[in-house]
Amino acid sequence: MTSPSAPPARPASKTAADHSARAALLRAANINPRTGLATDYLNHFNEAVMLLEMIPDMPECVEDFLTWKPLSYAEHFTASNFKARDLAIEAYNRADTGTRTDFDNITSAITSILSAVSDAMRKVQLDTTRTRLAQQATGWVKPLVMRAGGVINGEATNGNGAADVEYIMTH
Incomplete structure (x- = not known):
């Protein structure tokens, strides 16, 4: 009687070819094949930033900004016409936990800022106040969008959004 054997190991070349x-x-x-993240998600935030940037010159754009709604990564791709939306969601779910956590923390901060500014703009009526809110929010959000783009593009972080030089040098 023979004992059941483990399935044969896949040849390294097959694994490399699959990868x-x-x-x-x-x-x-x-x-990005290294991170499993797509920059298309940042368009969701860039749309809000663009509307905020228009408010000082065209105060009526505040109404367009107030219709902006936060979407998670999966919600964004599910609602989009992105040709590989299912692949984008699947790749995000398979992404390195640390990378995804850094990315989610940054995009969560962006969402919190935009939501708070939206709430504040609903409470005030003066265009000058709304303009000030829009300018402040833009100043806070744009660098965060850039950091999120860095994570997507594989700029390693050390868990708090700062570059991890050791990780970058070894990968």
Whole structure:
């Protein structure tokens, strides 16, 4: 009687070929194969920033900004026309936990700022106050969007959003 044996190990070349094919698939879909994240999600925040930047010159744009609603990564892609939206969501779910946590912390901060500014703008009526709120929010959000883009593009962080030089040098 023979004992059941483990399934044969996959040859290293097959694993490397699978990894290479997946990376090519992700790259073709504009998803960073190293991080599993897509910059398309940042368009969601860039839209809000663009509206905020227009408020000082066109105060009526406040109404457009007030219709902006926060969306999670998956909600954004589910609602989008992004051709590889299912792949984007799946890649996000498979992304390194530390990278995804850094990314989620940054985008959560962006969402909190934009939501708070939206709430404040609903309470005030003066265009000058709304302009000031829009300018302050833009100053806070734009650097965070850039940091989120850095995480998407593989600029390693040390868990608090700061670059981790050791990680960068070894990967």
